[in-house]
Amino acid sequence: MLPWTCARAVSRRAEPSLLRGLHQVLHGSRSTASKPLQFAAHRVQLLSKTPPNIKSIFRQQHRPLSAIFASSPRSPFDSRYFSSNSAQALAPEASSESAAEEAPEPQPVLTPPAVAYWLLCTSGLVFAVTVVGAITRLTESGLSITEWRPITGILPPLSAAQWEEEFRKYQATPEFKLINHSIDIHQFKSIFYMEWGHRVLGRLIGISFVLPLVYFATRRRVLSRQLVQRLGLLGLLIGFQGALGWYMVKSGLEESLMETPGAVPRVSQYRLAAHLGAAFLLYAGMFGTGLNILYDWRYAQGAGWSGMKTEVAGTEWKKVLENPLVKRFSRYSKALTALVFVTALSGAFVAGLDAGLLYNEFPLMGGRLMPPSSELFSSSYAKKADGSDYWWRNIFENPATVQFNHRCLAMTTYASTTALWLLSKTPAMKAALPPMVQRFAMSAFAMVNVQLALGISTLLYLVPVSLAAAHQAGSVMLFTTVIHLLVSLRRPGAAARAYRAATAKAKGLQR
Incomplete structure (x- = not known):
């Protein structure tokens, strides 16, 4: 009634x-x-x-x-029930009423902006933890906590007796015996709090990601099944990252270091690179997914795709993405993203071996463009009798070779980013690319210049903590710009396209 x-x-x-x-x-x-x-x-x-x-x-x-x-x-076109990441394709309209009743169309889900803002904020925490991790490594604080207690370790020592106990545990480590045997408990507290802050920030990322994920996943029609699976994998990656961090720290606490002549108590450069690489992948997953959701929502509400002028139908992106020039530019952008990622991993090897303290000049290395071949590839790094590990151990364990490789990758990244920006400024490509793509190509070029300046300054000033941490942050910022560049070349999600089409048809009926 x-x-x-x-x-x-x-x-x-x-x-x-x-x-x-x-x-x-x-x-x-x-x-x-x-x-x-x-x-x-x-x-x-x-x-x-x-x-x-x-x-x-x-x-x-x-x-x-x-x-x-x-x-x-x-x-199925209610804006609350669509997803930017939904892989469900809209079923064709049934030819008869009975066929429609027997096979109802799937309802794609357009994820609301709140999910995007949550993912972007969480990715900001991942950005912060990578910088704090760099400072922890630079201040040699990572080995100050000798146990991994995911639950109880969230609280630092609260009494003098607890501090004495933690200090005794640290005194039994190779780092204290070989390097820090002269520090007192007050100096120990400073490095302890640095590592403790890094671990607490990692726990905060886990809590700030998992709890909202459970909330959004349990709400009806907020996340699509595909998006829930993707975010679930990111949650597992957070847990794996915590375990990998302890696995890395454990490598610097092994007693075998005391028996190795000339050994330096530090974490394995392989595990350090894996830890940093997992952090970059986690950041890319959160940041990229958040941008996809946000841009799909705006497109569904009538905004122009990739900074283009608003259209009634919103189908201009099809012509743009089918353009051979744009396809080629997209392939170059993906290759550049992979190159930035590999260059960041090579920087982890430099940090793990303290290779940045070896040649503190640029562009020369010891007065030459490259060190002598006998220094780059030394037989002393081979551990097998047949010398089968001669090449790869020098590439990943020889500090001179590691720094040289990082320099080459960094300059290749700089040249590639510059070339991509110059390509976007050519008349043909400028006419083909949407405005947002051109802006982020310029942003990537600007950021790679900043990163190059930070890297050279870090090298010339003997790796001070402030410059080295800024260089680490710069690598994440450069990675951010190339991710944004890829997102600007992405086609709108199926749900966003469907909702925009329904809205456009409704406006046409009103007229």
């Missing part, structure tokens, strides 16, 4: 055809329910014409308007 009550209340202002249409929207009809696209457009048209006092009467009833709509056949 509720629709007829509303009809009587506004009979002087509402047209009979509008009330009949509203009744169909509320209760649904077989003809409109069998054709979701027409039903969605029809409902948008009717609701836009509904007088305000009808909506006020609805709010005074026992059930809200949203609950009344929930009782009717739901349009």
Whole structure:
């Protein structure tokens, strides 16, 4: 009786055809329910014409308007029920009403912006933890905590007795015996708090990611199944990252270091590179997914794709992405992203071996463009009798070779980023690329210049903590710009395209 009550209340202002249409929207009809696209457009048209006092009467009833709509056949184009990451394709419209009833169309889910903002904020925490981790490594604080206690370790020592116990554990480590045997408990507290802060920040990332994920996943039609699976993998990666961090620290606490002549108590450069690489992958997953969701939402609401002017149909992106020039530019952008990632990993080897302290000049190394071959490839690094590990051990364990490799990769990254930016400025490519792609190509070029300056300054000033930490942050920032460049070349999600098409059809019906 509720629709007829509303009809009587506004009979002087509402047209009979509008009330009949509203009744169909509320209760649904077989003809409109069998054709979701027409039903969605029809409902948008009717609701836009509904007088305000009808909506006020609805709010005074026992059930809200949203609950009344929930009782009717739901349009698959409701903005609350779409996903930017949904891989579900819209089923073709049924040729008959009976076929539509037997095989209803899937309802893709358009993820709301709140999920995007959550992922972007969490990726910011990952960015912060990579910088704090760099400072922890530079201050040689990573081996100050000798145990891994994921739950109880969140609290630091609270009494003098607990501090004495932690200090005794550290005194038994190779780092204390070989390097820090002269420090007292007050100096120990400073390095302890640095490593403790790094671990607490990692736990904070886990909590800030898992709890909202559970909340969003349990809410009906907020995340698509594919997006839940992707975010679940990111959650597992967070747990793996914590275990990998302890596995890395454990390599610097082994007693075998005391028996190796000339050994330096530090973590394995292989495990350090794996730890940093996992952090970069985690950051890329969170940041890239958040941007995809946000841009899909804006596109669904009528914004232009990749900074282009707003269109009614929003299909101009198809012509752009099918352009051979744009396809080639997209391939180059993906290759550049991979190169930035590999260069960052090579920097982890430099940090793990303290190779940045070996040749503190640029562009020369010992007065030459490259060290002598006998220094780059020394037989002393081979551990097998047949020398089969001669090449790869020099590449990953020889500090001179490691620094040379990082220099080569860094200059290749700089040249590639510059070349990509110059390519985007050519007349043909400038006419083909959307505005957002051109902006982020320029941003990548600007950031690679900053990163190059930070890297050279870090080298010339003998790796001070401030410059080295800024250089680490610069690598993440450069990685951010190339990820943004890739996202700007991404096609809109299926749900965003469907919702925009339904909205455009509704506007056409209103006209």
